[in-house]
Amino acid sequence: MDHASEAHRTDLMTITRFVLNEQSKHPESRGDFTILLNHIVLGCKFVCSAVNKAGLAKLIGLAGETNVQGEEQKKLDVLSNEVFIKALVSSGRTCILVSEEDEEATFVEPSLRGKYCVVFDPLDGSSNIDCGVSIGTIFGIYMMKDSHEPTLEDVLQPGKNMLAAGYCMYGSSCTLVLSTGSGVNGFTLDPSLGEFILTHADIKIPKKGKIYSVNEGNAKNWDGPTAKYVEKCKFPKDGSPSKSLRYIGSMVADVHRTLLYGGIFLYPADKKSPNGKLRVLYEVFPMSFLMEQAGGQAFTGKQRALDLVPKNIHERSPIFLGSYDDVEEIKALYAAEEKTA
Numbered sequence: 001m002d003h004a005s006e007a008h009r010t011d012l013m014t015i016t017r018f019v020l021n022e023q024s025k026h027p028e029s030r031g032d033f034t035i036l037l038n039h040i041v042l043g044c045k046f047v048c049s050a051v052n053k054a055g056l057a058k059l060i061g062l063a064g065e066t067n068v069q070g071e072e073q074k075k076l077d078v079l080s081n082e083v084f085i086k087a088l089v090s091s092g093r094t095c096i097l098v099s100e101e102d103e104e105a106t107f108v109e110p111s112l113r114g115k116y117c118v119v120f121d122p123l124d125g126s127s128n129i130d131c132g133v134s135i136g137t138i139f140g141i142y143m144m145k146d147s148h149e150p151t152l153e154d155v156l157q158p159g160k161n162m163l164a165a166g167y168c169m170y171g172s173s174c175t176l177v178l179s180t181g182s183g184v185n186g187f188t189l190d191p192s193l194g195e196f197i198l199t200h201a202d203i204k205i206p207k208k209g210k211i212y213s214v215n216e217g218n219a220k221n222w223d224g225p226t227a228k229y230v231e232k233c234k235f236p237k238d239g240s241p242s243k244s245l246r247y248i249g250s251m252v253a254d255v256h257r258t259l260l261y262g263g264i265f266l267y268p269a270d271k272k273s274p275n276g277k278l279r280v281l282y283e284v285f286p287m288s289f290l291m292e293q294a295g296g297q298a299f300t301g302k303q304r305a306l307d308l309v310p311k312n313i314h315e316r317s318p319i320f321l322g323s324y325d326d327v328e329e330i331k332a333l334y335a336a337e338e339k340t341a
Contacts, residue, residue, distance in 0.1 A: 013198035015041055015176065015187045022180055032093045033163070036116055036141070037178075039091035041196060043084045044137055044168035044176055047123065048189060050079055051170040054129060068103040068314060069279075076129055077101060080122035080137065088118050095150040098313045100124075100282055105313055107150060116163075117142040117155045119282040119313075124167075125250030134171030136252025140286040141165070155313065159285030159306035167286065169252045177203070177256065179293040184259070200260075205296040208325040209262025212243045213254045221270035225301070225333035229266075232329070251278065255287050255321070259294055264322035264330070269301060276300075276318035280310045284319050297327035301334055 019037050023029045054076055067077070081101040088094045089106075093114030097106040100121040108114075120139040128135055141164045144154055166178035174189035176196050186200030212233045219227065233243040243263070248254050251267075258265045269276045278284050288298030288305040298305035298321035305319060320330045 012190075012195070015178070015196040015198070018185065018187075018198055019180075022182075032114060033116070033141075033180075036088075036091050036093040036114070036118075037164070039087045039093075040084075040118075040139060040166075041176065043087035044174070045189065045194065046083050046087075047076075047080045047137060048168070048170050048174040050076060050083075051129070051135065067101050069100070077123045077126045084120055084122050084137070094118055095144060096152075096155050098155055098281055100279060100314075103314075105152060105155065113150075115144045115147070117144065117150070119155060119285070121279070121282045124252050124283065125248075128248075128250050133248060133250055134169055134253035134256075135250055136167050136169040136171075136256075138167045138252060138282055138286050139165065140282060140289065152313065155281065156310050158309050159280075159288055162285060162289050162306075165286035165289040167252050167255070167290075169256050171253065175199075175256070177259070177290065179290050181293070184290055184294045203259060203294050205259055205291065205294045205323055206262030207295070207323055209258070209264065209323040210241070210243055211246050211258070211261060211263030212266065212326075213245070213247050213258060213263065214266040214268075215247060215249065216245070218268075218270050218272065221272050222268060223270070223301075223337075225330065225337050226266065226268040226270075228333050229330050251283060251287070255290075258322045259290065259296075262323045262326075264320060264326040266320050266330075267318065268320070269318040273316070275316045277316060278319055280308060280315045280317045281313055284308075284317050288319070288321055291321045295324060296322055297324050297331075299327050299331055299334075 019034050023034050081099055088097055089108050089112055092112050094116050095108050095113045096117040098119040118141055122137055124138050125135040140162045142157055143163050164180040168176040176187045184203040186203055187196035188199040190197050254265050267278050284305055291298045301318045320327055
C-alpha cells in the first residue's frame with residue numbers, strides 16, 4: 001500500500017469542504033444553506049446508487065401511474081421523487097418544494113419549516129433509463145423574502161432571484177454541477193470514498209462553439225428564426241465550417257456537454273408546443289442560471305430567460321442556451337423577424 005498517495009487522497013476538495021469554504025466568506029451565515037445543500041447531495045448519492053442498480057432491481061419499467069405532465073412514470077421517477085422530498089423536508093431548512101412529478105407544491109409542516117424554497121426535477125430524461133443513456137436531477141433554490149406564511153408567490157419568482165442552481169448527472173460517472181451565484185463548479189463522485197470531489201473548478205463555457213443540439217424531428221413545426229438558425233449551422237454562408245449536431249434527448253446530458261464544449265442547446269416553441277416543452281421553474285431556470293454564471297447566455301425567443309416571471313409552477317417556455325456568441329446569433333434572428341412583423 002502506497003501510504004503517501006493514500007494520504008494525498010484526504011487532501012481533496014470535497015463538495016462539503018467547498019460549500020463550507022464558501023460559507024466562511026459570509027460571516028453572517030448560520031450554516032442553513034450548507035445543511036440544505038448537504039441534504040441535496042445525499043439525495044443525489046442515493047439516486048445515483050438506485051440508477052446504477054436499476055436493471056438488477058427490476059426498477060425499470062412503468063410504475064403504472066401517469067404524472068401531472070401526462071408522461072407515464074417509471075419506477076425510478078417515483079423513487080427519486082420520494083427520496084428528494086424526504087431529504088429536503090428532513091433538512092428542516094425548506095418551506096416549499098416544487099417537483100416535476102407532483103401536480104401541487106409541497107408545503108412543509110411548520111415544525112420542520114425553514115426559509116428556502118426548492119424547485120426540482122428528480123429524474124430528468126427518465127425515458128432513457130432502459131437504454132443506459134445519461135439521466136439526471138435538476139434543482140434550483142430560492143429564499144423566502146421575509147418570515148411570513150409561505151405561499152406559491154414565494155416560488156413564482158424570476159430565475160434571476162435564485163440563490164443557487166445545479167444538476168447531478170448519472171452517466172459514465174456521477175457528476176454534480178453547482179453554482180451558488182459566484183461561478184460554476186463541477187464535482188465527480190468517487191465511489192470508493194462516497195464523496196463528491198472537485199474535478200471541474202470554475203467552469204467557463206467557450207465564447208463560441210462548434211456544436212448545435214436540437215431535436216430536428218420537430219423541424220416541420222419550427223418558426224422562422226429557429227429554422228433559419230439551424231440552416232445556418234448546416235450551410236454557413238460565410239465560408240466557416242458547418243456545426244456538428246449532437247442531441248441526446250436528455251436535457252442534463254445535452255446541457256452538460258454544451259457547458260463543457262461550448263455550442264448551443266435549443267428547445268424552441270413550435271406548432272405542436274406553442275409555449276415550448278421544457279418547464280420554466282425546474283428545467284429552464286436552473287440551466288439558464290448555470291449558463292450565465294459560466295459566461296454564456298439563455299434566451300426564450302422573446303427575452304432573457306432569467307427575467308421570465310412564471311405564472312404557474314409547471315409553466316413551459318422555449319429556450320436557447322449556450323455560448324455567448326451563438327445565442328447572440330439566434331437573438332439577432334428573432335429581432336430581425338420582429339422588425340418585419
